[in-house]
Amino acid sequence: MNKYPKALENLIECYSKLPGVGKKTAERYALYSLFSMKEEDLIDFKNALESLKKDIKICPSCGNITEGNLCSICNDKERNQRQVLVVETVKDLLIFENVGQYRGIYHVLNGAINFSKGITINDLNIDSLEEKIKNNQVDELVLATNATIEGETTARYLKELFRGYNIKITRIAYGIPVGGDISYAGELTVLKALEGRRDY
Numbered sequence: 581m582n583k584y585p586k587a588l589e590n591l592i593e594c595y596s597k598l599p600g601v602g603k604k605t606a607e608r609y610a611l612y613s614l615f616s617m618k619e620e621d622l623i624d625f626k627n628a629l630e631s632l633k634k635d636i637k638i639c640p641s642c643g644n645i646t647e648g649n650l651c652s653i654c655n656d657k658e659r660n661q662r663q664v665l666v667v668e669t670v671k672d673l674l675i676f677e678n679v680g681q682y683r684g685i686y687h688v689l690n691g692a693i694n695f696s697k698g699i700t701i702n703d704l705n706i707d708s709l710e711e712k713i714k715n716n717q718v719d720e721l722v723l724a725t726n727a728t729i730e731g732e733t734t735a736r737y738l739k740e741l742f743r744g745y746n747i748k749i750t751r752i753a754y755g756i757p758v759g760g761d762i763s764y765a766g767e768l769t770v771l772k773a774l775e776g777r778r779d780y
Contacts, residue, residue, distance in 0.1 A: 588614060641712075643688030643705045645670055653677075653685055660684040662719040664709070666738065668692050668726060676724070684722070692730035693737060699730075701737060713745050720748040750779055 584592070588610055595606035613622065638644070639651035646652070653659065663684030667673050673686045689704045712718050723738060725731035739749055 584610075641708060642686050643670075643690060643708070644673060644686060658683075662717065663722065664712070664718050664720070665722040665724050666709070667724050668731065668734070672724065672726075684720075689725070689734065692725055692728070692734040694730045704734070706738075706741075710741070713742055713747060716746075718745075718747050720750060722750050722752065724752045748779070 583589075591610040591613060592603070592606045595601055595609045596603055598606075601609070613625075617625070635647055636645050637647070639646045639654055641650055641654045644651040644653060648655070654661075660683055664687050665676060665682060665684055666687045666689060667676070668689050668691060670688055673688055676682050676686070687705070687709045689706065691699055691704055693699060693701060693704070713721070721738070721742060723735040725735045735751060742749060
């Protein structure tokens with residue numbers, strides 16, 4: 581027998597799907613939603629969740645999130661459209677953007693090669709990057725995958741894939757610890773890693 585009414589159990593189940601949220605925390609969130617949130621706040625919350633799927637798209641050029649046809653970075657003609665920084669996730673992209681020093685464009689892979697989890701090159705967003713490189717639209721490819729086995733495997737694969745093209749391939753330096761995740765690094769560490777990139 582459920583300890584809570586079905587509607588509340590369903591909400592607890594939804595909250596528990598969030599990363600880092602266990603059953604007890606999900607229960608606390610659900611009870612807070614029921615007893616402490618105003619009705620208009622709940623409606624705003626519901627509308628915000630619905631608009632995630634309705635209004636946010638993936639930029640077909642780079643894989644960033646956008647509400648338009650292309651993301652604001654790809655649309656920005658002031659940026660160096662021929663320098664592409666490759667990251668694993670949108671979160672990683674935002675880390676580099678927050679530093680405010682990089683003025684090229686990005687490419688989001690949506691993950692890294694991880695054979696133990698069944699993630700192969702076919703699961704990554706590589707096609708549009710390959711198309712840009714084949715069409716001679718890239719001068720420098722900056723590989724900024726994480727300093728993990730998966731990130732390094734992915735960087736090496738991309739290096740081999742694009743080796744025959746007339747482009748400069750660099751890898752960011754790592755003041756970021758090996759095995760570390762870019763999204764946990766401080767802005768200064770990320771800046772130094774970008775500035776210290778090397779031929780790859």
